Amino acid sequence: MGRVTVRRQVLRISGGREVRRPDALAAEEPLELRVNGRALTVTMRTPGQDVELAHGFLLSEGVITAVEDVRTARYCDGTDEDGRNTYNVLDLALAAHVPPVQVGVERNFHTTSSCGVCGKAALDSVRVKGHHDLTKDGVKVGVDTLLSLPDKLRAAQRVFDSTGGLHAAGLFTADGELLVAREDVGRHNAVDKVLGWALLSGRVPLHGCVLMVSGRASFELVQKATMAGIPVLAAVSAPSSLAADLAEEQGMTLVGFLREASMNVYSGQSRVDR
Numbered sequence: 001m002g003r004v005t006v007r008r009q010v011l012r013i014s015g016g017r018e019v020r021r022p023d024a025l026a027a028e029e030p031l032e033l034r035v036n037g038r039a040l041t042v043t044m045r046t047p048g049q050d051v052e053l054a055h056g057f058l059l060s061e062g063v064i065t066a067v068e069d070v071r072t073a074r075y076c077d078g079t080d081e082d083g084r085n086t087y088n089v090l091d092l093a094l095a096a097h098v099p100p101v102q103v104g105v106e107r108n109f110h111t112t113s114s115c116g117v118c119g120k121a122a123l124d125s126v127r128v129k130g131h132h133d134l135t136k137d138g139v140k141v142g143v144d145t146l147l148s149l150p151d152k153l154r155a156a157q158r159v160f161d162s163t164g165g166l167h168a169a170g171l172f173t174a175d176g177e178l179l180v181a182r183e184d185v186g187r188h189n190a191v192d193k194v195l196g197w198a199l200l201s202g203r204v205p206l207h208g209c210v211l212m213v214s215g216r217a218s219f220e221l222v223q224k225a226t227m228a229g230i231p232v233l234a235a236v237s238a239p240s241s242l243a244a245d246l247a248e249e250q251g252m253t254l255v256g257f258l259r260e261a262s263m264n265v266y267s268g269q270s271r272v273d274r
Contacts, residue, residue, distance in 0.1 A: 003027045003047045004159055026165040028185045033057065034076075034091040035101050045189045046159075046166065049182060050075075050090050052196030053189055058092070059199055060192060060224040065131055067199050069098045132205045132229035135251035139208040139231055140273040143263075145176040149212045150236055150258055156181035157214070168214040169194045171206070174232075179209070187215050188224070195228045205229025217256055222246045232271060234258050239266055 010023040032042045033054050045053060051073045058064045071093045080086050094100075153170040156178060167187035171179045171194050182193035191213065198204050210232040211225050217239035223246060225233045233247065234255040244266045247254035253268030265272050 003029065005163055024162045026159065026163040026185055029086075029088055032089045034089065035063070036093055037091060038101070040101060043186065043189060045186055046184045047087065049193045049196070050087070052182070052193045052200065053184075054090055054092055054192075054196065055199045056192030056194065056196030056224075059195055059204065060227045062129065062227065063101055064094070064098060064199075066204070067202065069095050071095050130226045130229075130250065132226070133251070134226065134229070134231050137207055137229075137231040137251075138271075139174050140271055141174050141210060141232055141253075142273045145174070146210075146234060146255060146258060146263060146272070147261060148176050149210065149234060150214075152176065152178055153181060153212050153214060157183055159183050166190075170212045171198065171230075172210040172212060174208050174210065179203075187213060187218075188220055190214075191221055191224050195224060198228060207231070210234060212258075216240070217243045217254060219243045219246055222250070222252065222254065226250045226252060232268070234263075 004027055005024045006027050007022045008025055009020060012019050012021055027046055028044055029047055030042055031045050031050060033040050054073060055070065064070060073090060073092045075085060075087050075089060076091050077089045149172060153168055156170060157166065157168045159166055166183040166185060167190045168181060168183045169190040170181040173179065180194055180197045182190045182197070184190040184193060191211070194211070198206055206229050209230050211230045212234045213221060214236055216237040217233060217235035219240055219242035222233060222243045232253040232255070236259055237257065239254055239256045244254060248267040251268065253271040254266040255263050256266060257264045
């Protein structure tokens with residue numbers, strides 16, 4: 001493992017001067033996820049925390065609901081030209097009580113690092129029924145706490161400092177304490193890694209927590225947060241219309257354009273302590 005960044009020679013042109021120098025790029029490699037030996041999805045991701053990513057993905061897709069639903073997770077196949085394991089194929093064996101995954105024509109799990117929903121056949125097919133009633137989560141989050149989250153997440157983006165090319169997701173308490181932060185070339189992968197960490201740590205459902213993301217809030221990210229029982233989702237950039245609709249429908253607080261001294265609260269305004 002350890003392929004989080006890759007060094008590449010570049011021609012730097014600035015102020016009329018040219019210089020050749022090495023530059024750090026965020027690594028991007030395919031990860032094939034298999035369940036019980038059967039290929040389920042391929043996603044482009046930054047290597048690292050693959051087991052977390054897999055657990056978070058299966059949680060957000062409604063395949064599993066608890067850490068006990070997965071018996072083992074192991075790398076398999078996937079060798080390079082020298083016969084070495086590429087660590088790009090991960091197989092998860094589900095526990096006997098977990099229903100087998102049904103992959104049909106209405107549900108296409110193949111994704112890319114930039115978008116997870118675009119591979120789905122229709123809007124109805126991407127709506128996964130959650131197991132947690134967010135309307136019963138009475139957590140309150142102060143305005144000052146919310147305003148502090150972007151800087152705290154940015155401070156945790158170690159690989160971004162050297163590459164400038166990664167999304168980030170962070171899980172916070174209602175008091176603004178950072179529980180975990182993950183980076184990835186795919187924003188949905190970063191969230192899956194956070195959710196996988198929480199599942200493996202026995203923290204799901206994530207009552208009273210805030211999920212902060214470095215980019216925009218998409219429909220898929222709202223759905224992932226819903227599946228993990230997260231009552232508050234905050235984003236540096238804008239939400240989509242479907243994201244706002246789903247957040248309202250699920251009883252989630254959705255905050256967008258959270259930067260500097262302002263924010264927009266699109267749903268669940270009662271949780272924002274003003």
